[in-house]
Amino acid sequence: MNSSIALALFCLLSMHFGCPTAKPATDNDEEIKDVKEYLKRFDNLDVDQILSSDRLLDSHIKCYLNTAPCIPIARDLKRALPIVASNGCKDCNDIQIKNIKKALAYVKTKRAPEWTQMVALYDPTGTNLSKFLTD
DSSP, X not given: OOHHHHHHHHHHHTSOXXXXXXXXXOTTOOOOSOHHHHHGGGTTOOHHHHHTOHXXXXXXXXXXXXXXXXXXXXXXXXXXXXXXXXXXXXXXXXHHHHHHHHHHHHHHHHOHHHHHXXXXXXXXXXXXXXXXXXX
């Protein structure tokens, strides 16, 4: 799945479900030193596969909202969510942006309660993630 899609999916899924504060995956994770390089791992992420599977989507959303353990790809995406939400993904390439937009639009439309929780968790002002929902 593309990093943009994955990030968008995480954002959508993490729309907060009233969860505790967001953290990058685990306290043992190192800081992401090279964001562009880190995001490349998501370039081939199949966002459609995640969005079309309730099981996979639930797994990602619960990870983002800190309500369940994370599968590896969800953990990696969760680490990038705060960066994407805070700076509008300025380090993302076109494919990643496209995937983020797709995932966020899907979550906002189809999983509104989770979207609200993710926004509260990752974008309390509600301004940064909404930038991905407009063209």
